[in-house]
Amino acid sequence: MALLQYHAPVDYAAQLDAFKDFLTHFKTFESASASAATEAIEDLHIDGDRTSDEYDFMDDAEDENGAQREGSGRRRREPKLKYMQMLQDVADRERTNILIELDDLATFEKSLPEDTDLKLVESVQKNTKRYVDVLSQAADAVMPKETKEITFKDDVLDVIMSQREKRNEAMTMAMEADMDAAAAPSIFPPELTRRYTLNFKPITPSGSSSERESKALAVRNVRAEYLGGLITVRGITTRVSDVKPAVQINAYTCDRCGSEVFQPITTKSYLPMTECMSDECKQNNSKGQLFLSTRASKFVPFQEVKIQEMADQVPVGHIPRTMTVHCHGSLTRQLNPGDVVDIAGIFLPTPYTGFRAIRAGLLTDTYMEAQHITQHKKSYNELAMDSRTLRKIEQHQKSGNMYEYLARSIAPEIYGHLDVKKALLLLLIGGVTKEMGDGMHIRGDINICLMGDPGVAKSQLLKYIAKVAPRGVYTTGRGSSGVGLTAAVMRDPVTDEMVLEGGALVLADNGICCIDEFDKMDDSDRTAIHEVMEQQTISISKAGITTTLNARTSILAAANPLYGRYNPRVSPVENINLPAALLSRFDVMFLILDTPSRDSDEELAHHVTYVHMHNKHPENEDAGVMFTPSEVRQYIAKARTYRPVVPASVSDYMVGAYVRMRKQQKVDESEKKQFAHVTPRTLLGVVRLSQALARLRFSEEVVPEDVDEALRLVEVSKASLSNDGQGTADQTPSSKIYHLIRSMWESGAAAVGEDGELNMRRIRERVLAKGFTEDQLTMTIDEYDQLGIWQVNGNGTRLMFVGGDAEMDM
Template sequence: MYQPTRASNKPKPTTSRPTRGPGPTCSSRHAALCLPAKNPPLIPLFPPFPRTFCRLPTAAPPLLSASHHLLAAATAVPITAAGMKNPDFAADKALAKDFLSNFAGPHGEPKYLNILQDVANRKIRAVQIELDDMFHYKDIDEEFLQRVTENTRRYIGVFAEAMDEIMPEPTEAYTVDEDRDILMTQRVDEGADGGADGTDPLQRMPPEIKRFFEVYIKTFSKATPLTIRQVKASNIGQLVKISGIVTRCSDVKPLMQVAVYTCEECGFEIYQEVTARVFMPLIECPSQRCKLNKAKGNLILQLRASKFLKFQEVKLQELAEHVPKGHIPRSLTAHLRGELTRKVAPGDVVEMSGIFLPMPYYGFRAMRAGLVADTYLEAMSVTHFKKKYEEYELKGDEQEQIDRLAEDGDIYSKLARSLAPEIFGHEDVKKALLLLLVGAPHRKLADGMKVRGDLHICMMGDPGVAKSQLLKHIINVAPRGVYTTGRGSSGVGLTAAVLKDPVTNEFVLEGGALVLADMGICAIDEFDKMEESDRTAIHEVMEQQTVSIAKAGITTSLNARTAILAAANPAWGRYDMRRTPAENINLPPALLSRFDLLWLILDRADMETDLEMARHVLHVHQNLESPALGFTPLEPSVLRAYISAARRVIPSVPRELEEYIATAYSSIRQEEAKSNAPTSYTTIRTLLSILRISIALARLRFSETVAQSDVDEALRLMQMSKYSLYSDDRQRSGLDAISDIYSILRDEAARTSSMDVRYAHALNLISRKGYSEAQLKECLEEYASLNVWQIHPSTFDIHFIDA
């Protein structure tokens, strides 16, 4: 084996003189691999592309590492498939120019010429060439497409050279404020006088430093994405599409593309194109003037004149449904450059297309490297499976569909019933979860204080009431969501951890589940199984919506603007009716008060309900769909579009409702004070919860103001969340529903010293207590037959005979 040296990458002398080009026994594929690499880097420390020679089978070529040979094969030398001709890059460049100049868009306009015009006018930087367009272009054959997909990095250079030649002149004035523009003007002036060696600086400049655009090749839109496990060694150098979830993103850092040096003696400008993550800087000036003067001028690296590109490293992990039985998820490193940076965040599920390449080793690691190489994906395009709410751009047909839905008077119920239609019942729970998705706008006061707008909901109930299924469905509908369990999550795993970066050896913050769910939803199952010390870590997140860290010399706050959806079981597994609600819930008041709704769901035996539920479950099991709901449930994509449009509305609370809301809050506090075993902890946060739920209801109606009906529905939901605590035949104070409604109406008549109660007012009163209109009508009929009151035949207003 030949060992590379620091100063030279020539092999040691051998008994037979090596010859350039393939030997007599080389196959055609071997010959393609053994051609010398073009434009080797200048004086690299350990050259990533070693110059190789083809020998007879008895003499092995010099080996630096397996990754270097793979990278050389994937980047510097085109690999030809069986039956394919050797590529003619000059002809392919001419074909690329013809395609860029003449390809027409759907409306007949020159698609890529218009893009290049925007590039010339400095409006955009990225030019994305789609393989779908090449496929539909009449002059491009399948062999050209195959060459592009199998040798993508080389053909990016071909298309970039073609764009250099057909780049139009700017048609709009733009501000010349970049250092590169000023330096290019200076170099043009120097070119008129000649450089230090009498040559034109523009001729010596690499094409990369003169370009102000980036070229990306996007794979076929209908191509089936591969899993990370399906990408093999045969895909090296090829354009592939991979699906996965982003688990880690590095900071965006500058990556040097072209290093520019200036000689201290003669002022000669030298350019060094950097093609790898590591390069060896030049030291001595190679100009003719320094050679004539026999001076070894030192070269100074000019950072302002050099060209840098934004660079970000991303870790992509297999989706859970793609992991085989008994295996753990695999990961792949992806490199994002230029305009592709900051396109993804941890927790995003994406399809990423790019070039699958080996990662070369450098330094002493390259000398000890074996035959195994690390790989990475050089990203060409990123597609999100679920867009964020603010990124939704409603098309014409989608806008019309949303307008039709908004005009439906029953849209609130239909949207709620479209959430997990396979789950029987829980209509009010689904309404609360719908409001969780919509939320309320965040408020920021003049002094900087922030009031959260996200709703927090905790579902506590007996086992088998579909709590976990509801959690997972909400995460599926939400554009951004993180699902975790209480037993498998620590306080650090929920908030943030301090880790050591393996590349820079610096301490960095790694966001936990709550940070990853920023501007989304964090679902925590088995909330009651968490350790108390871990559960207290989310107190700050639930109200201030930040995560404060003071570890390892890092003192900072991370945003965690997330809505928390928790599911828990009662303290003894099932709810014990013999114990008080506080004993069954077994959560500290400081945590309970932070939840806007604490929904208690009990599994009670009821003949009719159990029969309906059994029929529903059997129908879903047999037909793999929910029974008929009387309407077509909305798809998750339609739900996301509707919620996205609703979240753009910022309703306000009118002044005439302020007293009404204050009175309702005060009455809730008084009822809790009278109760021996309160079911919740009512604080001033409860008042803010009423406002948030009311605003979310107004958003669903696309209303700019909150109506009284919104406040009544918010109060009804807060009351219904405890409804299952009371038996079907006995309500709060031991009275049945009809007797309790009668007591409410009688107390209202006594309070107002009036014999009359309007029906609309009576309906508002009993709705706030958690009763329905059907129960009110039943009460009116029963007590009217007892001659307690009289009912108006048309308005249903109530007149007490003896109040």
């Protein structure tokens, strides 16, 4: 009886022919002005007196009605064989990867005849691992010839393959001369001859930005139905292993017949071959022994990555889940710990090995084989201004208020704190890092500390900066140990060797590290930051590992005063309670106090309620133009390309300002008003702030106005540290009691009736509770009664301000 035959619905031969046709004939259109547009952006300098010819050119490059401008030659579109050009680059050893975009494949599939139902895109999405091999076969079939000769400067594989081909030709000629027609040259496995890795880019989702983001899966939403298919997972990179060579083809040489034997490796473990299986050894019954030829084998770069769910993807009461991602070839070295990424890859099972296999039983582990990586946060070097942002900046640059506009665009939902936001804007831009000829390093990153009462939005400012910066890490002082900030020694689960695991400061390299609750850190943990804030390195000597890690980061710290709230009765030094060695490393330090004031409190309350009602900041006409976080990021990226210098005239001006600051410090020390010492680090901080202001103007030189603004920010920060403590210290007890009674009158706390009279008993209780004596209260009442500020009734039970409104400010 004949066996039942089942014809597979997938015609692999027809699909292979279709893929060959796709690689050979698919064309894409590339605008001839694309490269010119890029050059225009790079060469652009925004000044107030420049014309906008560049922007007219950019309009031409992006106008949807470009057909009307084709005569100008800027919109010439030339067809290009996209994938044949890729294959030619691979053949010429100029490219090592082939990226097949499923959008292109879908476009090609639509152009096929209607009666053709090959389902190319659907097949690739559901059985991706199989179609990587199918597309590779198609690429091998249509691979063009190389256009240059093989030299010893090329890849080792090229040299060995060239030698093998020549040897096989000689062997074939010798066999033909001996009339041995049965002998045939050795056949190389296709994986050995491929000089590329083939990957798929998933179809770009359609719809709004929120709909496109929803297409990416969370780790916990990856189900068994996705096994073998192409999926996209969003997460944050938590761990990245070192790049190691993974064997793909093992080559063996026989010690008897000299033939080569190849062993493809497709699993995590394999058994090396020992006996030669060539025809010659079989005929002679010699059983030649195989020796591994490492140089003739093929290895590919391999990297293991751990990704974790985003915080907004974790349900209530659950912990984030992780997934292992395997990166091969050109996809290695693209991820760093802390990156937020969308990874498209093939979801595959893998059996446990070793002792874990005994305990696992029938269970298997899963991993993702990466095919395409999309970074959510690009570095400043990768950001490029689009034409719309360029036009908007050019439009408002002439007003000279870009500094104000950009500062107000920093956390617009937070009311006030304009000087603090200006300092944070300069922190994002940064100064110029200097490398001396003898190896000396002078940092250009700006460090800022925000000290203040609870509830003044310090943490919100930190989180906003960590979100806006392309590389920002947010951590808290109590939850971070010294090891967690610097580096920890851990055992690599892949290689089983001791490795260094970078902490928050290492993860924020070339970025910003925001440390909240800075005052609650242990002293032993806080000392780990000293070296980072000035030398920008981390020296490690533990577990036999002695090395130096880079931590080129800006520190943005937030702290509360010693007693929770600022106590004006003690000095600022006692309130802040941080070591002087640490304070001197901050370029700017702000004290943000929550001082009651009717006008500011009312405006703040209106602002907060508006944000809660409308989920956006109020549209204030006085605030001017507001920029989105993306536009701010693009502006900063352009500003950081400049490296301003300090001219001699500005240098002399800066020297004079520094000498005056040192002189004023000496006066303050004699009067016991000073808070922090003016050190050479203060001068370096002024230089960095001035360079950041010059970068903000897209200038290559620092001008005196930049130095004035930098000095103003430093003085404002120092004034905020001292004024609130010293302002009350300079007042007499009489003026303090007057301001206290005036505040009671304004708030109506001791009011009697509606005529503005105050109850003297309540006044006496409040004044005595503040630490004043009965005699001081009596003297104050008599003094201001004689001045005509208020009047006291005959029996001394009522006090009333003269005229109903006291405008005197003592």
